[in-house]
Amino acid sequence: MKVLIADDDAQMLRAVRITLAARGYDVITAADGKAALDAAIASHPDLVVLDLGMPGLTGIEVIEALRGWTQVPILVVSGRSESWDKVEALDAGADDYVTKPFSADELLARIRALTRRSPAASDEPIVTFGDVTVDLAAHLVTRGGSAVRLTPTEWRLLEVLLRNHDRLVTRETLLTEVWGPQYTTDTGYLRLYVAQLRKKLEAEPSAPRHILTEAGMGYRFSSAAVT
Known part of the structure; x- marks a missing residue:
């Protein structure tokens, strides 16, 4: 399974990449919103994991752009814990929301739950x-x-x-x-x-x-x- 991880926190990006790669996921990374959107268009991931507070394009803007052409599962991982941040992300089209800090086991469980859903048809932008x-x-x-x-x-x-x-x-x-x-x-x-x-x-x-x-x-x- 191909997973795109987008986060401007280099340490977080590395930790999540290592965690997922160790479980056999094919991992693609992006350090800002524009790079995340470009990577999604180029690689068609099976799941997107992204932060909200990224430069270039915010996480919300990335979600809205993705939802213009794909129904790929989107898991938000963010340090923002206020309810309105979660509501905004879910309303924009995210499928789930995890607040930082989180355990590797929780992240993996959320990913498994999302990927159990029926896969979307091949999407072309x-x-x-x-x-x-x-x-x-x-x-x-x-x-x-x-x-x-x-x-x-x-x-x-x-x-x-x-x-x-x-x-x-x-x-x-x-x-x-x-x-x-x-x-x-x-x-x-x-x-x-x-x-x-x-x-x-x-x-x-x-x-x-x-x-x-x-x-x-x-x-x-x-x-x-x-x-």
Whole structure:
């Protein structure tokens, strides 16, 4: 199993690397947030262990960037013990949180618990369809080489569809993930934003070939042109 460890504390980074390597893990290390994100894109780890207070990009920013294109388990290890720090990290997309100092046994147990979950499908940070390229890690969309501006809601909707490539995503799931559980009956919002995405990304918005409607159920994204 490949584990990415990101921490600007060199002593902590070395200790965790030695602990995991001794248990047979393939360990990749990064000393700041940008290096962590670059390493994740290049190596596709099975688990990410990261600190919150890193230079370059903070741990929260790294989590948010990762969640733009991957569901890899993320374990935060931080000296911040306040409840709001934990809530912020978990809300950003972290799966678990361990407060420093911690024992090697606790860290290993948390890692085992996370890796018992079903592994995510292979994740690619760049998705292309038609003349559109979406960089999920950088939150950039281009069409025919020109930048396309998406609103935060449009981006979140596109992100959920791309993450579920070729799978039906129900209306209820999209409404919950994009707007929240209190909006599961507001299908008008969904139709409006799907129409806006199609105008920006489809060659023929009235006859979409990539952002597809599953009548009575929801939507499906396909990178292959559907005729």
